[in-house]
Amino acid sequence: MFVAVKGGEKAINNAHKLLAETRRGDTSIPEISIEQIEQQLSLSVDRVMSEGALYDRLLAATAIKQARGDLIEAIFLVRASRTTLTSFGYSQPLNTSEMQILRRISATYKDLPGGQVLGPTFDYTHRLIDKNLEQTNNFPTAIKAPASNEATPHVLGLLSDEGLMEQPPTDTDAEPNDLTREPLSFPADRDTRLQSLARGDEGFLLALAYSTQRGYARTHPFAGEIRFGKVAVEFTPEELGFSLELGEIQITECEMVNQFTGSKNTPPQFTRGYGITFGQGERKAMSMALVDRALRAEELSEDLVAPAQDEEFVLSHCDNVQATGFVEHLKLPHYVDFQAELELVRKMRAEQNVNQNQTREAAE
């Protein structure tokens, strides 16, 4: 039962003023700008955009500043912000084969058409704190090499050509479900699952992905390909009637190659899991691909034994805005609820006392 409380306005206003001052911190230190956050904390921005399910770098940077760097709070702000905007429609599906590659690696083939490029990665760094960064006069320069114009086709396509890889569903006419319009319901189709995972919490999906590797629904994965780069956004405005490119966004895509399936009619072939995020979100994209694959257990006639295979469990709990809302609401006033429980416990204790006394009297 919800019972409203009144009062506390002054304290609340003052708390928000204190929050603003605390957010700013020591005023003898320069204030951080939105542009600084967007440029120099870009992976925080990427995460807020992905889980906020809204691509807008400066909006995400503002949310991070407002949230004092609390990324889940920032994600909440971005989700709230999107509800104030009208929808213009749906883009054409992103053509990730045409991506301007900024990073592309494969753990399954060392020689790829188009090559492997490491790009700006933490991989192979020593993970030692760099004392140079304590100073603020860093102007590092990247090395250049002649650029190649070689095409960079998807690695899994190479296996598909040999028939060793299952083909992804190509029912391209179907109108995919949209969670921003239709609430989640079960059983969920793969399009719904992918949308839900794409906005899902990185930590939660990472833990579930890890659980599949540790044996809770093993899928024997290989990172077939991870690519990060820029893709064009294409959209057909109704009033123009032709397709327009509105600009480019950065995305990360991960395709996992998993162990075989086959049947009486189909020879054994690899299966696949898919992950995609806004910006550079490799850990999330990999986790998403592993969880996407685990959630296909029923479709691939695998035993349902682990949490990562349970779509109701995974999808109902992967949204950190919903999760934080429900967990954190516990700190709001529940005085009347608690009063009722208090009365109940007192009553139960009183009844128990009476019963015990009666039993004692009967024994005597």
Place this chain on the structure above:
Amino acid sequence: MTHIKPEKTNRQNWMVVLAKANWADLALLWDDFGNKPNYKILRPAETGLIMLRARTGAVGAPFNMGETTVTRSSVVSDSQIQGHAYILGRNGLHAEVAAEVDAALQDNNLHQVVMARIINPLKTAASNKKHQAQQKTAATKVDFFTLVRGED
């Protein structure tokens, strides 16, 4: 608003250049462009959302991956030529200027000079920027080789 029929691809090409342009560059070039026609705003810059679609397994059935902010604007010149713009992000001025330049480019008297003074420089800037990024990425090209372990 009148419904515009599908245009030639060169309009799509210049609209992409305008949408992708660095705002500061575009603003400067358009400011410096003398003798601009007067424009009236048909539809003031409006920011909304487009749901971005991706494909299952990169090439399969589409799904909705998340939204992006988009700003659109429409203008009409003195000579009744309509210009439109749709750009990623929330910069209303960028959308308005892009719509004005789109209208100017459809004007036969202005087309060539606008191509030369606005579109071509923006295109060059974009392709230089892209080339720089490609060169830096190319320097991180990796050639892994496998080592044979154990006795042969």
